[in-house]
Amino acid sequence: MLSQNTATLAQIAAFYADKVQARRLEVHKTVRLIAKIVQDLLKDVEHQEPRFISTLNENSHGRFEGLQVISPHEFEVILYLNQMGVFNFVDDGSVQGCAALKLSDGRKRSMSLWVEFITASGYLSARKIRSRFHTLVTQALERSQYRDICVLLNDNSDVRLRIHDAYTVQITCSFRCTGIWPRSANQWPSTPNPEWPNPMIINDVKNEGFDLLSKEVPIPIPPQNSNNTPGAKQQPGGSTIDGDAWAMSMASAENLLLAHSNRQKALSILKTLRDRHLDYNGSPVTNYILKTLILYECEKHQQEHEWYDINLGDRIIGVLLQLVSCLQCRKCPNYFLPQMDLLKGKSPIVLDHSARACWTLVRRMILDSRALESL
Incomplete structure (x- = not known):
């Protein structure tokens, strides 16, 4: 297999044409099946709460924007929200792979579209938005024509659907962050090279930015000898650890590379x-x-x-x-x-x-x- 010859080339071509394309066709059929169900549920959600506008749309290439294939039986739909309001992106490393959105000025709280999801310390809470969205999807599913074939899983606070007892679909509320690059990823590229990625691609990737996902994030367990004594001050990043943090996803940047x-x-x-x-x-x-x-x-x-x-x-x-x-x-x-x-x-x-x-x-x-x- 390691030898670089025409036999190897033929093997790869045949595998790709037969098995890879067959997998792709099967996944495409499944995507169309679940996309229709999720689109109908999200329309109901939007009717209940206009701030949760469905962004699951089919583009001119036949792909559904925001739908990611995790495996042939597992999918994720990213629902992009409108971030009206003045928030600062806080990437302080308090939770690995996560960041926070905090009001730049507390007086502008009332200007935010998501005012009731802002904590007392000024953070936009992923947990609160996730909880509200979970309630909306539950209500939509109860009225849906798909309630006999679609079940809302309750193993955690994320919105996860089981369809036909065969496919799992997670619907995740998200904010798109374009034109900025997280401090946690500042080490990339570690060794700039004119070949890959070349400077033009690096610039495109960093402009592509990332997503902030309202996924449930495991809470770090502090060491037993940590400062739990009375009067001990909370760490500055503490408010991002209790579920208000947003998980960072670099999927768009990865796909571009x-x-x-x-x-x-x-x-x-x-x-x-x-x-x-x-x-x-x-x-x-x-x-x-x-x-x-x-x-x-x-x-x-x-x-x-x-x-x-x-x-x-x-x-x-x-x-x-x-x-x-x-x-x-x-x-x-x-x-x-x-x-x-x-x-x-x-x-x-x-x-x-x-x-x-x-x-x-x-x-x-x-x-x-x-x-x-x-x-």
Whole structure:
């Protein structure tokens, strides 16, 4: 498989044409099915509360804006809200991968569209908005024609739907932050290179910005010897820890980086391999981790010719070897926000099992030049 020859090229072409495209077609059918249901629910939500305007629309390319495919059975819909009001973006590192929105001037509280969701300390609370949205979706579902096939999951405070007992869809309220770059991602790019990403792409990525998501965020547990004594002052960033923080998502910036050459094609192949061989109940190997590792592989192989079809087999194996290493080390840093560990909290037993399964897959690809025919 590692050899760069026409046989390898043919193997990859056949795998992509048969299995990757079949997966893509199946996902596309599912997306259209769930998008119709979510659109109808969001129309009802908007009727109840006009501030929650549906942004799930199909574009001219047949894609639904804001709908992300987590896996063939798991999806997320990002509902972009209007941020009317004067808020400062606070990225103080108090919660890894999260930030806060705070009024720049308390006197402008009444000017905000979301006035009742602002805390006493002036933070726009993701928890309060999430709670209100959860109530609205619950009410919409009770009146919906889909209530027999669609169930609202209550395992946490996020809005998660189970459709046809087969598909899970999370609907997340979000604010789009364009033209600014979070302090937590200031280390990128760590080693600027004229090849990848070139200065023009770097500028485009930073202008693309990021999203702030109202997802439920795990609350850090303070050390037992922390200042819990009477009269101890609360840390300045404390108000962002109790659920008011917004999770940062760099998905748009990541997609922009992968839009060049064959990088997206390599990711599609890896997703298909993951779904066929590394997808089981409780698997820590997500498509997002594969996307992250592709970005790290891009840093190692910055020349465009290294991503041509003839070299794609080497790149795919390189990512899988990175995956084995991450699973064994029990750590996979987020690409733009390396302080976030994508494997944090995963069971060592599960990680070891996944490492063995991944190694079995990659060893087969290395040793068998015709492995993709049966994978």
